[in-house]
Amino acid sequence: MAGESTGVEAPIVEGLSQAEKWLTNNSDLLVQYGVNIISALIILFIGNIIVKAVAGSVAKVLEKKNMDKAVVEFVHGLVRYLLFIIVLIAALGRLGVQTASVVAVIGAAGLAVGLALQGSLSNFAAGVLIVAFRPFKSGDYVEVGGVAGSVEAIQIFQTVLKTPDNKMVVVPNSGVIGGPITNYSRHATRRVDLVIGVSYKADLKKTKQVLRETLEKDSRILKNPDMTIGVHTLADSSVNFVVRPWVKTEDYWGVYFDSMLAIKEALDANGIEIPFPQMDVHLNKVN
Structure with a gap:
């Protein structure tokens, strides 16, 4: 052993x-x-x-x-x-x-x-272009790549947006540069575009006066440039007015919603009908 x-x-x-x-x-x-x-x-x-x-x-x-x-x-x-x-x-x-x-x-x-990774490099190059030309800045409300939201950050390969309903959306920088960029926050003022339809029986001059007087009561609507109110379309069931006041950019949606409510109440108070779609049927009697 x-x-x-x-x-x-x-x-x-x-x-x-x-x-x-x-x-x-x-x-x-x-x-x-x-x-x-x-x-x-x-x-x-x-x-x-x-x-x-x-x-x-x-x-x-x-x-x-x-x-x-x-x-x-x-x-x-x-x-x-x-x-x-x-x-x-x-x-x-x-x-x-x-x-x-x-x-x-x-x-x-x-x-x-x-x-x-050609896509990643194109995103990087697009990021450089965004920083260089600055079509928008942090906090701007924009529409890019088919998505609308506030700009949270411009990163090396993507741009981060926050939508109005508080969702985060990441858009590749190449998608930002490769399509139209709509910046709703760039200018201090915006135009509110409204279309108001009234009956063919309505007094158009009176309607125009009511629309103007109603909007002039809102202090958020700017005096300069002056609002535009006029007949735009003789539609099938209504005479359509375009109502286009100017407001500060931050007041846009508040004025939009409040104006729609105020116009409806003012037209009702003055007996001006807002028609619904309708069709006239003519019957011909045959012996």
Whole structure:
């Protein structure tokens, strides 16, 4: 039994001896690799802190210059990503990786990824165009890509909107640039477009006077430019008036809803009928 034990222990002892010898011969190399790895980790840790600080400082400078919030967020994200790539290359260089090779690999990988993700690159380019030309800013109520809402943020690849019913909608930047952009908040005033139908039996001059007097009672309606009231269409069942007062942009919907109610009550009070769709049928008697 003792002989068998010695036969098993001999290879183990020999292996430990070889390992000890290898560690002794390569101790300097191991120490160097260990230092490089620790140094690379320190570079990543400290570099990430510096990147956040620099990107935050850039954002604060832009905010002090009263730059739009959406633009600030876009530039902040762009600066942070670019600086982190530089930190990553520095960490790899500390590990002994040739930085020129890393840049070449990143370039080749970027080309491959770019071909695979053409949509993402187009979104990035579109984001740059949005920031450069600024068709809208944070807080504006816009209609883009078939979606209407308030602009929450312009990010590197997408624009974030908040709809009036408090839903978040993310629209790719290429979809924003690739279609019409309607900005309802750009100008200080807006025109409210109403169509009011009255009976063919109604006194049109009196109707026009009632419509004007009713709207003039609302202090939110602007005096300049003056409102437009006129007969627009002789429809099948009604004579249609267009009523177009001007208001401040923020008063648009309040004036719209209140005006519809006030006009209905005023027409009823003056005996002016608002007709419903109807059809006249003529019967011819045949002998």
